[in-house]
Amino acid sequence: MAFWLSRLGVSLALLAGGASSSLAQTSDQPGGDDPVKRGEYVFNAAGCLGCHTESKDAPRLAGGRALKTPFGTFYSPNITPDRDSGIGGWTQADFNCAMREGKAPDGSSYFPVFPYTAFTHLTDQDLQDLKAYLDAQPAVAKPNRPHEVSPPFGWRFLLPVWQAMFLDEGGLPPAPGRDEKWLRGRYLVEAAGHCGECHSPRNFLGAVDHSKSLGGSADGPEGKPVPNITSDQQAGIGKWSANDIAFMLEIGMTPDGDFVGGGMNEVVSNSTSKLTAADREAIAAYLVTVPPVGR
Template sequence: MVGTLSAHAQARQSAPPPDPAAVQRGAYLLTAANCASCHTIPGSGSAHQLAGGRALPTPFGVFFSPNITPDPIHGIGGWTFGDFKRALRRGVSPSNTHYYPVFPYTSYTGMSDSDIEDLWAYLGSVPPVSQPNRPHELGFPYSLRLAMAPWKVLFLDQGPLKPEPGRPPEWNRGRYLVNAVAHCADCHAPRNLLGAVDRGRTMSGTRERLEGYEVPNITPDIQTGIGRWSVGDITGLLAGRGMRAMHVGGPMREVVRNTSRLSEADRTAMAVYLKSLPPRFGEVEPGGMMGGMCH
């Protein structure tokens, strides 16, 4: 295995440098997907960017994000592009083990081939960090990765996500960003007993706390959601503008820090899509301050 990793790492090092435009597009996608927030320990500084190790507490145990820098030993420097694509599309590692869905491959599977290629190009351009990965702290039976195989049969709809015919390009762009790249439902929806997103209540929020914060309803329900919000209100929050954005709390602050770096067209597309969703009653209202809104 070590020899294989070494060969892959050498092949990657000897490969021609990636297209600068692809690297730039990949950096944009990494921002939209909020990758650095999960794959970097808060306060660890730029020298440990994307080196993993952030604790992600869940009802099933504590997960620790992995190193996704191109370090050949602890990161993804020994991976091929095929390995990377399979991880995002199928939730499978280069050694054929199943990833837990705390890694949101159930959303990333919807990403287009070209976007996965661009993201790969960017990750190959960042400085490698030799930081070992920390094992997850899971009790039985959640420590059994083999259980993920039947789980995927039930809950993984392998992508890519196809545009819906008859819908405007702006709406399809928003749908793609919200569902595949930004993976909003992974936080803004309750989960069932098997840890999968409850598809019947997607985007309706949950009282299951994320880093101490309840997650609000972002469907256009008048009483408990964003039904009284305009597209401009949502776009402004994602841009970090206005009173609503000033009071964003918890992990959503990191999300808004990233969405504020997206284009206005993409933020508007996301808002248009969210406003088009079927209204669903939620247990947690966004309110005027959005204090608990989190990703």
């Protein structure tokens, strides 16, 4: 499962700027006026459960799940509202700063195994709703486990330099001429779902190689390869129809009748199967347009 790991109501002004509205701003969005229910939808779209829960029988969202990477093993943090070991003492500003800038309330920087390089594109409303949901969950007193990362990759004081080089804060760039469905799908893939964090190769400093975005990775989470999901006919999923993609996101079955395994099975179970059918279709509409990346 990835650590690296909105239904779009877009006005003409937003379309011109390429911005995205929140997941909550759609008439058929589950949750209505309840920020906790809306936040649950954002939580599911972002796949938070698998990353922040150590195992099936472990306390929910109390962290401790190991993520093996070429740089060492990272352990997910406790995101329950426990005030000592979780995020119970965080303000909304603290939460937004973590999600958008990769910084803790004490000013220290987070390792990019936490996919803030994608979450930085989330809207204010979605961040508010997500925090409301997390604040409503049971608090679990479980200290965070230290990462096991060798120097220099474990030197946290170097992270501000990394962030200055590779963190592109703010909303997604303009996309003139694209319709609401495509924009919605892009937001779900590139921001909330942070698919590129697992499905893209990384450079020697651990940053996503955007020139090969969604082109797969030989060194994915937990040391396993992650497939190419671009429109390449041979290396990617270019032979899949939009319906094939949406169906896979719903039940995990590929066009050849096989079922996805490993981390993607968790993504389907914890995330994409819980989205609305329209959102899965929006993701598919976006993915079929992703430029092909060959082998």
